[in-house]
Amino acid sequence: xxxxxxxxxxxxxxxxxxxxxxxxxxxxxxxxxxxxxxxxxxxxxxxxxxxxxxxxxxxxxxxxxxxxxxxxxxxxxxxxxxxxxxxxxxxxxxxxxxxxxxxxxxxxxxxxxxxxxxxxxxxxxxxxxxxxxxxxxxxxxxxxxxxxxxxxxxxxxxxxxxxxxxxxxxxxxxxxxxxxxxxxxxxxxxxxxxxxxxxxxxxxxxxxxxxxxxxxxxxxxxxxxxxxxxxxxxxxxxxxxxxxxxxxxxxxxxxxxxxxxxxxxxxxxxxxxxxxxxxxxxxxxxxxxxxxxxxxxxxxxxxxxxxxxxxxxxxxxxxxxxxxxxxxxxxxxxxxxxxxxxxxxxxxxxxxxxxxxxxxxxxxxxxxxxxxxxxxxxxxxxxxxxxxxxxxxxxxxxxxxxxxxxxxxxxxxxxxxxxxxxxxxxxxxxxxxxxxxxxxxxxxxxxxxxxxxxxxxxxxxxxxxxxxxxxxxxxxxxxxxxxxxxxxxxxxxxxxxxxxxxxxxxxxxxxxxxxxxxxxxxxxxxxxxxxxxxxxxxxxxxxxxxxxxxxxxxxxxxxxxxxxxxxxxxxxxxxxxxxxxxxxxxxxxxxxxxxxxxxxxxxxxxxxxxxxxxxxxxxxxxxxxxxxxxxxxxxxxxxxxxxxxxxxxxxxxxxxxxxxxxxxxxxxxxxxxxxxxxxxxxxxxxxxxxxxxxxxxxxxxxxxxxxxxxxxxxxxxxxxxxxxxxxxxxxxxxxxxxxxxxxxxxxxxxxxxxxxxxxxxxxxxxxxxxxxxxxxxxxxxxxxxxxxxxxxxxxxxxxxxxxxxxxxxxxxxxxxxxxxxxxxxxxxxxxxxxxxxxxxxxxxxxxxxxxxxxxxxxxxxxxxxxxxxxxxxxxxxxxxxxxxxxxxxxxxxxxxxxxxxxxxxxxxxxxxxxxxxxxxxxxxxxxxxxxxxxxxxxxxxxxxxxxxxxxxxxxxxxxxxxxxxxxxxxxxxxxxxxxxxxxxxx
Numbered sequence: 001x002x003x004x005x006x007x008x009x010x011x012x013x014x015x016x017x018x019x020x021x022x023x024x025x026x027x028x029x030x031x032x033x034x035x036x037x038x039x040x041x042x043x044x045x046x047x048x049x050x051x052x053x054x055x056x057x058x059x060x061x062x063x064x065x066x067x068x069x070x071x072x073x074x075x076x077x078x079x080x081x082x083x084x085x086x087x088x089x090x091x092x093x094x095x096x097x098x099x100x101x102x103x104x105x106x107x108x109x110x111x112x113x114x115x116x117x118x119x120x121x122x123x124x125x126x127x128x129x130x131x132x133x134x135x136x137x138x139x140x141x142x143x144x145x146x147x148x149x150x151x152x153x154x155x156x157x158x159x160x161x162x163x164x165x166x167x168x169x170x171x172x173x174x175x176x177x178x179x180x181x182x183x184x185x186x187x188x189x190x191x192x193x194x195x196x197x198x199x200x201x202x203x204x205x206x207x208x209x210x211x212x213x214x215x216x217x218x219x220x221x222x223x224x225x226x227x228x229x230x231x232x233x234x235x236x237x238x239x240x241x242x243x244x245x246x247x248x249x250x251x252x253x254x255x256x257x258x259x260x261x262x263x264x265x266x267x268x269x270x271x272x273x274x275x276x277x278x279x280x281x282x283x284x285x286x287x288x289x290x291x292x293x294x295x296x297x298x299x300x301x302x303x304x305x306x307x308x309x310x311x312x313x314x315x316x317x318x319x320x321x322x323x324x325x326x327x328x329x330x331x332x333x334x335x336x337x338x339x340x341x342x343x344x345x346x347x348x349x350x351x352x353x354x355x356x357x358x359x360x361x362x363x364x365x366x367x368x369x370x371x372x373x374x375x376x377x378x379x380x381x382x383x384x385x386x387x388x389x390x391x392x393x394x395x396x397x398x399x400x401x402x403x404x405x406x407x408x409x410x411x412x413x414x415x416x417x418x419x420x421x422x423x424x425x426x427x428x429x430x431x432x433x434x435x436x437x438x439x440x441x442x443x444x445x446x447x448x449x450x451x452x453x454x455x456x457x458x459x460x461x462x463x464x465x466x467x468x469x470x471x472x473x474x475x476x477x478x479x480x481x482x483x484x485x486x487x488x489x490x491x492x493x494x495x496x497x498x499x500x501x502x503x504x505x506x507x508x509x510x511x512x513x514x515x516x517x518x519x520x521x522x523x524x525x526x527x528x529x530x531x532x533x534x535x536x537x538x539x540x541x542x543x544x545x546x547x548x549x550x551x552x553x554x555x556x557x558x559x560x561x562x563x564x565x566x567x568x569x570x571x572x573x574x575x576x577x578x579x580x581x582x583x584x585x586x587x588x589x590x591x592x593x594x595x596x597x598x599x600x601x602x603x604x605x606x607x608x609x610x611x612x613x614x615x616x617x618x619x620x621x622x623x624x625x626x627x628x629x630x631x632x633x634x635x636x637x638x639x640x641x642x643x644x645x646x647x648x649x650x651x652x653x654x655x656x657x658x659x660x661x662x663x664x665x666x667x668x669x670x671x672x673x674x675x676x677x678x679x680x681x682x683x684x685x686x687x688x689x690x691x692x693x694x695x696x697x698x699x700x701x702x703x704x705x706x707x708x709x710x711x712x713x714x715x716x717x718x719x720x721x722x723x724x725x726x727x728x729x730x731x732x733x734x735x736x737x738x739x740x741x742x743x744x745x746x747x748x749x750x751x752x753x754x755x756x757x758x759x760x761x762x763x764x765x766x767x768x769x770x771x772x773x774x775x776x777x778x779x780x781x782x783x784x785x786x787x788x789x790x791x792x793x794x795x796x797x798x799x800x801x802x803x804x805x806x807x808x809x810x811x812x813x814x815x816x817x818x819x820x821x822x823x824x825x826x827x828x829x830x831x832x833x834x835x836x837x838x839x840x841x842x843x844x845x846x847x848x849x850x851x852x853x854x855x856x857x858x859x860x861x862x863x864x865x866x867x868x869x870x871x872x873x874x875x876x877x878x879x880x881x882x883x884x885x886x887x888x889x890x891x892x893x894x895x896x897x898x899x900x901x902x903x904x905x906x907x908x909x910x911x912x913x914x915x916x917x918x919x920x921x922x923x924x925x926x927x928x929x930x931x932x933x934x935x936x937x938x939x940x941x942x943x944x945x946x947x948x949x950x951x952x953x954x955x956x957x958x959x960x961x962x963x964x965x966x967x968x969x970x971x972x973x974x975x976x977x978x979x980x981x982x983x984x985x986x
Contacts, residue, residue, distance in 0.1 A: 042185040049217035052254030055190035072152040078164030086426030089169035113140040116638035119424035132638020137425030153184035163195040174202035219251030232260040237270030309366040392416035448476035466494040505531035541757035566590040567606040577761035597630035627651040645675035645684040659836030659873040668692040700877020743774040763802035804829035831940035840869030
């Protein structure tokens with residue numbers, strides 16, 4: 001009897017399911033086969049039921065029907081003993097497609113995702129490509145499947161025995177499956193609901209998301225069983241005999257087929273007088289009968305069947321013969337006998353793996369292998385797999401089944417398997433191999449390295465998990481200096497990324513004191529400075545700043561450690577409010593030879609700080625350039641964890657500072673989504689929370705910001721200095737909601753913390769700006785004092801945005817003519833800054849003040865410009881206020897049309913060229929005939945569009961700075977070109 005005939009028989013009473021199959025295939029292929037561009041709809045169809053109920057046969061029929069309709073069909077199945085082999089299912093899907101082509105075609109298919117995705121789909125790549133994180137690999141697989149579905153539409157992807165799928169494949173599948181409805185792709189899934197693991201539990205809900213439910217396959221009715229019995233045994237089979245067959249098998253199609261074949265082999269007549277004999281035969285269709293059947297086939301057949309069960313997907317004829325201890329000739333004969341006995345499926349020939357006729361048989365055979373012998377066979381399988389060149393990861397599955405015996409060979413290959421898994425973006429599988437290597441155990445001199453690798457395997461995605469392993473590694477007695485430095489660095493990172501800054505600083509400080517190498521000591525000093533800077537509770541900030549300044553004065557930027565220290569010096573100068581030129585000088589020195597965001601030996605923290613320095617020094621264009629570089633590096637390397645979350649969120653923060661509020665909100669939400677995949681309450685998570693709340697406030701959506709903040713109020717803030725500072729943002733939110741007392745309390749606490757640490761720059765932490773407004777109603781004198789101090793600090797820092805914002809705040813807590821003067825000065829500075837939103841706010845405030853003193857024409861000019869800026873920034877509440885003020889002034893609030901991507905006009909280009917060469921506004925006014933006020937307005941538009949200030953124009957416009965034709969008449973508005981000596985309180 002052929003396998004195809006048996007499959008057809010098991011499809012009895014499956015009319016409803018086959019109708020559903022035809023329905024989804026019609027939706028996928030379109031109703032008109034002559035119209036290839038017709039409407040196609042993909043999706044998910046799932047079949048569930050116990051083993052043997054006919055899922056595999058139904059999926060096989062679906063495969064046949066899909067191929068007949070011209071579909072591209074991919075298929076894979078889970079394996080009971082391959083669940084620990086990462087991407088086992090994914091590789092089955094794509095290896096047949098990729099095996100038919102060469103590397104050039106592979107690179108064409110995978111594109112820029114090649115280095116990230118290739119290891120997951122089983123392609124060989126260089127070992128120096130780094131380790132992508134799981135999200136990066138999932139994104140790459142999404143791209144691969146999407147492209148494949150479009151190029152080879154319509155596509156049917158059949159996944160059988162999904163309950164035995166590996167964790168990594170199932171994780172990808174459950175996330176990707178909802179997208180199938182938007183592609184010419186149909187996912188067909190079969191599984192046993194009672195065997196779904198925790199990793200596979202999401203499979204059950206895939207079809208429910210699309211408004212349908214899995215098709216539960218029911219057992220056959222007595223009538224259906226009778227048809228199978230009579231088809232095999234003859235029409236003379238009586239009703240009582242057929243009904244007994246149904247009772248004995250419960251209507252399970254597989255058991256019915258097996259039982260009828262057994263009855264035929266025993267030549268038992270299907271009559272009611274043979275019911276007793278029938279009951280005796282029932283067990284032979286199950287475990288004990290199967291083992292008896294195997295035994296009767298001989299020792300060689302038993303050994304080969306066991307070898308197939310142990311090898312699983314790797315059971316090619318050659319490897320199976322080696323594990324079974326048979327020659328290939330003997331193995332060929334035994335395979336034929338096993339196929340004839342309905343234990344193995346008929347061989348496909350060549351190098352295709354041998355398969356059991358049904359998974360139930362595979363399970364029974366594997367469980368029948370004596371325990372000690374099964375362990376030995378896994379050991380033999382590992383040796384054979386390695387000898388065949390299939391790699392350590394393929395052997396790792398077998399090594400995991402062996403008993404620990406202190407074997408260095410096992411440790412070596414488990415570590416190699418872990419490296420392969422990490423390279424494929426499967427850290428969970430890598431950790432399993434390393435944990436097993438630790439139990440072997442490794443030699444004393446190797447134990448620290450294994451602990452280190454085990455700790456690093458979760459660094460990108462679960463930093464808190466790494467701490468215990470790395471601490472244990474540091475305590476190992478046999479620890480070389482180089483490994484000790486690497487462990488210390490990783491442990492500090494793990495602490496830091498978990499928000500435990502004090503412990504991060506302590507561990508590198510201890511290593512700095514122990515180090516005998518000057519290079520190691522300098523590196524540990526850099527790490528210590530950095531983690532102390534991030535500590536929110538650091539008590540020795542002024543002393544630390546002085547030490548860092550003295551050290552930086554002697555550095556030349558040679559080597560990464562020196563560049564990191566220069567970057568930290570720049571950050572310290574900026575946060576302390578030293579002149580912006582000082583911070584920019586050290587930032588440029590740090591960047592002289594580049595700072596990588598994804599260097600495996602150095603963190604990404606200093607590159608982030610350097611980018612933020614440019615942002616706070618009125619060069620957001622340069623900052624965004626660095627953030628985009630960081631994002632590109634992370635994506636190129638497949639890092640989709642904290643690194644990418646920080647990069648995207650801070651790019652959003654840069655857009656917020658420029659006034660591109662809609663973009664800022666979108667980027668902050670995306671950064672938060674990625675950060676939360678790593679874990680909540682991490683610095684990356686809180687950076688996104690702060691950025692999003694600040695953006696919502698600026699857009700006027702205060703209630704939404706309150707609801708969002710309330711949803712994140714119970715989480716523990718990390719003891720870290722964040723950008724933006726979340727307590728300041730919460731204080732700003734309280735102020736926006738008119739909760740002045742709460743705002744005063746929150747912002748006063750921030751002020752004590754920041755001043756205690758010497759962080760006095762209102763451009764970096766604007767707590768004074770909000771506190772003065774919170775004090776204005778009840779304590780106006782103190783409010784003015786706080787605002788005046790903020791202005792002094794801003795002038796010391798020297799950027800137009802900082803001075804303009806501080807002056808605007810001072811104006812809001814001042815009355816009379818002085819208020820008008822301060823607002824005008826604020827607008828003047830903000831027009832020279834890239835801070836579009838702050839300028840719009842100041843213009844509207846200035847216009848409102850001018851209207852109130854009876855100057856409607858001047859008020860109208862300010863209000864119209866403020867309205868235009870508010871619309872460009874998407875600041876809805878500010879738009880409404882500007883319109884209200886215009887109406888109050890008797891002016892028509894125009895409907896503005898804003899081109900968010902408009903280039904520089906010819907007039908803007910002209911003034912930008914001269915400003916880039918250092919010409920003051922007065923000289924540009926003389927040359928163009930424009931009023932100085934119009935020159936300032938044009939330059940303000942330039943700064944907003946290109947994302948920089950006058951200092952950065954030369955680089956962005958590709959012009960070498962030349963001495964101006966006339967000396968500047970207002971040098972105070974320019975940032976000095978050379979560093980200014982640090983203040984005494986460093």
